[in-house]
Amino acid sequence: MAGIPEHLLKRAQEAREKAAAEAAGATTPAAASSDAGSRISADLLERSKPAGGGVALAEKPGAVVAGTPTNGSIPYGAGPGGHTQRLLTVVKSGSIQDVKAVPVDKVHTWPHLLGVEFVAALACTAFVFVFSWFVNAPLLQAANFNQTPNPSKAPWYFLGLQELLTMFHPMIAGVTIPGMGIIALMFAPYLDRNESNRPEDRKFMTSLMTVHLMFWAVLVIIGSFFRGPGFNFVFPWREGIFFEL
Amino acid sequence: MVQMLEQKSRLTVKDRVTKLNESMQGSQAWNSIFRPGSIFRKGYSDSPRNRSYVVMNSVLYHLHPVKVKRHAVKVSYTLCLGGLSFFLFILLTITGIFLMFFYRPTSANAWQDIQSLHTSVTFGLMVRNMHRWGAHLMVLSVFLHMARVFYHGAYKAPREFNWVIGVILLTLTLLLSFTGYLLPWDQLALWAVTVGTNMMGYSPVIGSQVRFVLLGGVEIGPETLLRWYVLHVLLFPFVTVIFLAIHFWRVRKDGGISGPL
Incomplete structure (x- = not known):
């Protein structure tokens, strides 16, 4: 009986106090419960009143009669206030049943998620629209196989690779390093066996990723803005920017 | 009355x-x-x-379940990057279909078509701008989405395989962008792609064969333009849509987006 919830204990206490008050007021519980305000109808109460011991049981097999009457109106075994049910015990969920579904705090997709998505999509469209209004996409001279522009640059996301080309053999810079990068990225979840996703538990992976991302970003920035004619190093504030998106 | x-x-x-x-x-x-x-x-x-x-x-x-975890709708957690990548993909499909009406992928017509798109098609320049800037933005948002997922450790069990699909989608995004880069057929496109495909030729064993198939010859030429056009408007979008479908399905099957840190 150790684990009775507090509100049930409180309710039982209140009922006991009420019964005591009624007993002090010299009102019989049966009379009180057969009031017009009672929730148990009068005929049911009548049936639950044992008329004559075993005869009552034989005559009305369906009626809830617990045993021999004590002094007339109150059924045997009734609690304070005349209730015929009692709280035997409270079994907490999880003590007998194995509860698998842990309740999760959830919200409706509409409007909580769809609203956010809609606003994000609108903002994105507005940004692209306004940007396109003011900045035109480049269109240079028609393609000419006989005239190589100086410098010739790859699209910006490949400029890190082009930058590596200045340092390594094309096979290393153009194939091995990006290939290894993609493969390492794909296998990251299988190589990283640390189960925690808390930042303080995965300082090594966070630093490793940051170092690589920064390394890549620096290469792209150098390739984009610090490389001029002949793919030689230039300062953009001195020689200008040799970069088209 | x-x-x-x-x-x-x-x-x-x-x-x-x-x-x-x-x-x-x-x-x-x-x-x-x-x-x-x-x-x-x-x-x-x-x-x-x-x-x-x-x-x-x-x-x-x-796409969505009826209810999602309360923390999953926090913009500060996802920054909407995955959703925006997908939205940009849709935006690029719509603007791309518009551009297809005015473009012929032949070396004689391609550049002229873009030129007349600028000058004589209603909203032609505007739609081309949106397509180009949207494409650069998509490369950026897919990349940032990957970084966000990594820093949250969201690739860990049970989402390992969805991360692999995500890396494939990142590669596909780069390929989509790169194949589109050639299509205006101007000096920028031609020589940027020349630099890019030269690197490809150095792959061991199959490098030169793959390059030959992709370029339709040993050097970039009119055949390359047609091949990259088909890759850009059909093959890569088709493959991307398949992987997107698996990606989104796995997000739900793996229990929605990853939990708070």
């Missing part, structure tokens, strides 16, 4: 609209379009039941 009858028979605009609405929503055509329980069939008032029906009785149910 006559006045009273006239007043009774006169319908206000609101009455007419209500009546029209009722007859439309009761029609067979309407009922065959919208499923029972759809908010277009029985109107919408804000209740938990109707909130569920909005998702349950629409095609959105393929």
